[in-house]
Amino acid sequence: MLLTFLSFFYTVFAVQETNIPALRQLFYEARDNDDKAELLFKQIGNYEGRxxxxxxxxxxxxxxxxKHGANPLNKLKNIKKATRYFSEAVQLDPDNLxxxxxxxxxxxxxxxxxxxxxxxxxDKKLLLDGLALYPKSGFTPETARIARDYLQQYCKCSEQEKQILQQVKL
Structure with missing residues (x-):
């Protein structure tokens, strides 16, 4: 029972100590930086909460x-883990854009x-719908900007979807 309490206490404390904006920035920077990717993993890779x-x-x-790994087998193993954890995250909070x-x-x-x-x-449809409704969609200003900019740069969008993205004012 004491172990259960300590585990719960640690999880609650760890969540309170986690700085989401800092993780968000680190995730963004890690896309093109191996050192930042390793730092992000050290900060959150062992998270066991819900x-x-x-x-x-x-x-x-x-x-x-x-992405940053050299060994093809490890790359595949890590993308499988990422997929599993993303599925878990969506199950835990399906409306989080x-x-x-x-x-x-x-x-x-x-x-x-x-x-x-x-x-x-x-996910593309949910993001576009959320951006079309911004600021009443649940997007924070920062995540709306990041999502809009990413979609404008990388999305294979229809003309209608491109118009939605152009109309998002932040």
Missing amino acids: EGILVAYKAGAYALKA EIRFMRYAVEDQTPGSLGYSEHVAE
């Missing part, structure tokens, strides 16, 4: 390990031949 957004950042950390954006960005950049891009269309 907070959806933190599980999503854990998934993102594994995805970045896959930041989680959906992170999963979309990772799956969108994962080679389709690997079979780990099954949610791209679903």
Whole structure:
């Protein structure tokens, strides 16, 4: 019983100590920086709690390990873990647009031949719908900007979708 209490206490304390904006910035910077990717993994890779957004950042950390890794087998193992943790994060908090954006960005950049891009269309639709309703959609200003900019740069969007993105005012 004491072990259960201590585990619960640690999880609650760890969540309170986690700085989501700092993780968000680190995740963004780690995309093109091995050292930042390793730092992100050290900060969140061992997270064992049930907070959806933190599980999503854990998934993102594994995805970045896959991206920056040299060993093809380890890359595959890490993208599988990322996929599993993203699924868990979405189950924990299915309406969180930041989680959906992170999963979309990772799956969108994962080679389709690997079979780990099954949610791209679903997440893209949710993101576009959320951006169309911004600021009443649940996006924070920062995540709305990041999602809009990412979609404008990388999305294979229809003309109608491009118009939605152009109309998002932050």
